[in-house]
Amino acid sequence: MKIGRGRFTWETMGASAGIWAVLWLTIGYAIVSTTVADPRSADADYVRALVAERMKWEWVTLVRLVGGALVLWFAGTLAGRLRMVEGEPGRLAGAAFGPAVVWAGVWLLSALFNSSAIVLATGDGDHAGARLAALLARETPLVLTASVMFTVLLATALVARKFGGFPASYTGGTMFLAAAFVALGVLDWYGPWNLGGLIVGLAFAWMAITSVLLVRGFDAIDLPQAAS
Numbered sequence: 001m002k003i004g005r006g007r008f009t010w011e012t013m014g015a016s017a018g019i020w021a022v023l024w025l026t027i028g029y030a031i032v033s034t035t036v037a038d039p040r041s042a043d044a045d046y047v048r049a050l051v052a053e054r055m056k057w058e059w060v061t062l063v064r065l066v067g068g069a070l071v072l073w074f075a076g077t078l079a080g081r082l083r084m085v086e087g088e089p090g091r092l093a094g095a096a097f098g099p100a101v102v103w104a105g106v107w108l109l110s111a112l113f114n115s116s117a118i119v120l121a122t123g124d125g126d127h128a129g130a131r132l133a134a135l136l137a138r139e140t141p142l143v144l145t146a147s148v149m150f151t152v153l154l155a156t157a158l159v160a161r162k163f164g165g166f167p168a169s170y171t172g173g174t175m176f177l178a179a180a181f182v183a184l185g186v187l188d189w190y191g192p193w194n195l196g197g198l199i200v201g202l203a204f205a206w207m208a209i210t211s212v213l214l215v216r217g218f219d220a221i222d223l224p225q226a227a228s
Contacts, residue, residue: 014077018211021070022204025107028063031056039117039134043127050121050130061115068107074211075100081214082156085165096155103148103203106141113137142196146185149203153178156210166213177206 035056037049050057079097083090114137121130157175160166181199188195 011077011080012215014073015081015214015217016211017070017077018074018207018214021067021074022208022211024063024070025067026204028060028067031060031063037134039131039138041131043131046131046134047121047127050117050134054118054122057114057118061111061118064107064111064114068104068111071107071207072101072104074207075104077214078156078210081165081217082159085163086159087163092155092159096152096159099148099151099155103145103152106144106148110137110140113140139196141200143189145196145203146181146188146199149199149206150178150181150185153181153206165217170209170213174206177202 035049035053037046037053037057039046041049075097078100079090079093082093082096086093113133117130117133117137120126120133153174157171157178160171160174180202184195184199184202187193188199
């Protein structure tokens, strides 16, 4: 029996959610690049700049909320695809799903901190609190992405290597990138380099590529016939 068109469309949309998440989150960083409010500056200077460009930061909050929700949708679709390839009980699929949900939460938490900075600066007049919230909004994705996404990539690569379902080049690249995240994370945390932006960019690239493969995978899936 053929799969229902509505279900197929929903799964395809979920598979493409990673591409849309990357688009939204990249837009957020593009907006940030046009701002002058710098949480590394003095409290009063930061709040003055933030208030002057408040709407830009409101948009940053929105795109990170939407981006985080799309990452969550992508996480569920990826886990479903991995479980389909791995079979039950799907331990590796579950190992990929949990950290992917955490990464979605990272972006939602960043949006929360960003919104808090706006409220503290414009409503409560807490300049120090606003600057601290802004620092947390900026640093949360930069600091947590390497450790969280390492687990997602490793579990995905192990499923693809053991059970197939993905191109060999993708499997090898995902395994290499998982190892690279460990090295880049250590260098970022303990070295003299600021590599958080590079790590997030690589995570975006991997999610977009994976999303494309998931969309193509659902197009090619031959589901088993349902019992009459």
